[in-house]
Amino acid sequence: MKTTVVAVINQKGGTGKTTTTINLGSALSKLGKKVLLLDLDPQSNLSYSLAVSGTDATLADVFLGSKKLQDILVEKDGLWIAPGSNDLVDIEISLVSQPDRENFLKTILSELKGYDYVLIDCPPSLSVLTLNALTAAQEVLVPLQMEVLTLQGLDQIMNTVQKVKKAFNPKLKIKGIVVVMFDIRRKLSLEVLEYLRENLKEKIFSSHIRLNVKLAEAPSFGKSVIDYDGSSNGAKDYKALAEEFVRA
Template sequence: MGRTIAIANQKGGVGKSTTAINLSACLAEAGKRVLTVDIDPQGNTTSGLGTDKNGVEYTLYELLLGDCDPKDCIIENVVERVDLIPSNVNLSGAEIELVGIEEREYILKNVLERIKEGYDYIIMDCPPSLSMLTINALTAADSVLVPIQCEYYALEGLSQLIHTIELVQERLNKKLEIEGVVFTMYDARTNLSLEVVENVKENLNQNIYKTIIPRNVRLAEAPSYGLPINMYDPKSTGAESYRLLAEEVINREGGE
């Protein structure tokens, strides 16, 4: 049975989409079957995996509203062994349209249950807010991976995210675990990056991945070419880092 991981942090610009794209691709490179679900109306993961977000007929929006089947909106092999449920700006309307629906927190979970069998991993890129879309992702997930940018305000808002995760555990998804924290945009030239890492380790009673994702020009360029980093520049430090993260994710499962 596949493992479903939500990549969440209500702060924007911390590397959620970058992590969703590249973790998916590196898990696939390691021989796993992956479904990437873009839950962010910005659609960055969709375009970062080489799909025209405005040119797709069916997206997560239609799927959540019951206007299409999963097979209608899954785009197969956007990268070898990676399938995608795309998203675009239409999804921002889903919040309002789901208001009157009973058990609306479970809609995504129910959809994924029907297709989970076909995948080793389902990676979900959450929007930068604690919205109904994020709640749906947390309810559907086995675990949450939290990217944290190595910057001064890294811890700000994190306690709020952890509180939300605890509420979801309590009321909607007892099995939900915090997969771990991954540091992104690490700049080895600054003391600040190092201080942030030490500060989070001291103050956060959570699993922290050994792999730290560096600030890397190639990593920043790759989405504009619609390619994950391991295809855009396989030898870059960004590609190596995401391969190591994928390895840790795979091994963490084995260690449970």
């Protein structure tokens, strides 16, 4: 079984990155795929949202070499999760001075077998941890709100991906852009989407993630929106995205 490693990145916080990692992962698992979610963000929002925070061992321990990745995995609702923690801040600081610092996560994941997809929830910055994710991944997924300021951020992401591709990971490619928190009633949302379609060569997934209160509620119950309310618009949108994602 070939494992596809996908880095989910956006250097801004609050852009639907963690929400997309969790719910795309959940939707893929419902399609019969074996999915591992990696919480590489020191804020560990993914772990909290799936009620697996506060575990004895986290990704920080794996980076330190005191645990194997397999030792820290938690299974929840058909997903496998590698929890994050605030200790990743210290890992990030220590990595800066390490030789070959961009390859730590790639080495960690090289032991992994039996998964269809590994989705990495990256920190909301273009940091050493994000660099590790991009070096370990084959594909990049970018959740994007349809706001004017996101266009500037998108340029930074594209430039970073190209630099990583050139320096560390020639096989890295942009899987696509996921339109999130989409409100069809807003003229600006439609204008930004039209601009992206006209000016980007990268794929923009046709499955848009609409604004949906159930998406905001689900983390309070430690569930993906699909397990929390499978009939909601949020669940429908991520299921549609997963089907499109597998075909892309």
